Amino acid sequence: MQPAATDAGGGGLLRVRLDLAYDGTDFFGWAGQPGRRTVQATLEHALGVVLRIEPPRLTVAGRTDAGVHARGQVCHVDVTHEAWEAVPGRSSRSPGDALVHRLAGVLPADLRVRGATVVPAGFDARFSALWRRYTYRVGDSAYGVDPLLRRSVLWHARPLDLGDMNAAASALIGEHDFAAFCRPRDDATTFRTLRALRWERAEGDLAVATVEADAFCHNQIRAMVGALLAVGDGRRPVRWPAQVLAARRRDPSVTVVPPHGLILESVGYPPDADLASRAEAARQRRAAPGPGV
Numbered sequence: 444m445q446p447a448a449t450d451a452g453g454g455g456l457l458r459v460r461l462d463l464a465y466d467g468t469d470f471f472g473w474a475g476q477p478g479r480r481t482v483q484a485t486l487e488h489a490l491g492v493v494l495r496i497e498p499p500r501l502t503v504a505g506r507t508d509a510g511v512h513a514r515g516q517v518c519h520v521d522v523t524h525e526a527w528e529a530v531p532g533r534s535s536r537s538p539g540d541a542l543v544h545r546l547a548g549v550l551p552a553d554l555r556v557r558g559a560t561v562v563p564a565g566f567d568a569r570f571s572a573l574w575r576r577y578t579y580r581v582g583d584s585a586y587g588v589d590p591l592l593r594r595s596v597l598w599h600a601r602p603l604d605l606g607d608m609n610a611a612a613s614a615l616i617g618e619h620d621f622a623a624f625c626r627p628r629d630d631a632t633t634f635r636t637l638r639a640l641r642w643e644r645a646e647g648d649l650a651v652a653t654v655e656a657d658a659f660c661h662n663q664i665r666a667m668v669g670a671l672l673a674v675g676d677g678r679r680p681v682r683w684p685a686q687v688l689a690a691r692r693r694d695p696s697v698t699v700v701p702p703h704g705l706i707l708e709s710v711g712y713p714p715d716a717d718l719a720s721r722a723e724a725a726r727q728r729r730a731a732p733g734p735g736v
Contacts, residue, residue: 456521458566459539461486461501462558464514468594468703469553472509473516482507482554486518489549493542494526504568504710505575505658510702512595515576515709519568527561565719566712570726574638574711576655579668579704584648596649597704603650603675605642611674612640612652614685615667623687623694624667625660633660640667642675650675653708662699669698 463486471479475487483501491498504517531541539559546556565571580596581603582588588598615637622633639655652671654664670687673679687694713721 455524457524457527458562458564459520459522459527459542460558460560460562460566460568461518461520461556462560463516463518463554463556465512465516465555466553466594467507467510467512470509472511473503473506482513482516485551485554486556489546490520492549493545494522494530496522496526502568504572505707507705507707508662508702511705511707512703513707516707517568517572517710519562519566563715563718565722566715567718567722568710570722571712571718572658572710572725573713573721574655574657575659576639576653576708576711577659577664578706578708579652579654579664579700580645580706581650581652581668581672581704582648583650594703595706597700599650599672599676601676603672604677605644605650605675607681608642608650608671608675611671611681611684612642612667614682615640615688619688620691621660621663621688622691623689624663624670624697625693626662627693628661631660635660635663642671664705665699665702666697668704669700672700673698 465482467482469480470482470485473482475481475484483503487498487501499520499522501518501520507513507516527538530538530545534541536544539561542559543556550556580592581599582592582596583599583601583603588596616639618634618636620633621635621637625633627633636657637654638657639653642650642652645651652668654667667684670679670684674681674683687697712718
């Protein structure tokens with residue numbers, strides 16, 4: 444059931460949350476780039492076709508790099524009341540259900556919109572988010588990776604000790620300057636609050652890392668995974684990732700693992716009444732020189 448329509452800042456616009464999933468293998472990441480196939484450009488074009496408008500601009504919870512997958516990505520788009528109400532046409536579906544159904548017939552097979560919901564005007568897919576949760580999957584079996592999983596699992600040729608990896612990971616949890624694990628960007632803070640980082644076995648020969656934070660720096664997860672793999676196979680001691688973190692500068696000895704093992708699983712948001720205040724606080728921290736989102 445759709446919530447009551449909400450004017451997203453005037454002008455007769457509605458703010459619509461889109462929940463989506465994609466196989467990132469054949470995309471050059473989320474963000475639109477001239478001449479390249481990206482998730483953003485593909486979805487914006489499809490929305491333009493279905494809504495019969497110029498392709499609208501999307502705001503996303505977290506930009507994913509080329510080759511990274513998503514099961515629980517979130518974005519928002521502002522559309523007119525007229526365009527929204529026209530989506531069902533002669534069908535009895537709600538506008539949200541109709542939009543999901545019609546997009547399924549327009550989008551390529553490696554991109555799906557799983558839900559479309561009108562949200563309060565204060566909702567911002569990026570700045571209202573409280574946390575992002577990713578997983579990274581590694582196969583350490585001697586035979587390699589199941590061919591059916593090769594697009595989403597990294598093969599590591601040495602057996603991994605998850606006990607040592609979890610011991611090393613525990614030192615990274617909390618609020619820190621993660622500059623040692625990030626690709627630097629001008630005027631961007633590298634302070635983040637890492638809420639969870641743990642490894643578990645799944646399906647026998649898979650090692651799965653679950654990583655959750657308020658937000659992530661560029662390449663942060665893949666660099667942390669690379670450091671922890673070096674601990675897990677015995678090349679580095681358990682204390683090494685903490686030592687790298689404490690140095691607060693990019694360490695060339697840390698391997699950034701390939702993108703295809705990484706999946707954005709879900710994004711968490713506060714109750715509707717707190718969406719706008721959360722977004723405003725996040726924008727202010729982003730602009731501040733110290734710790735931020």
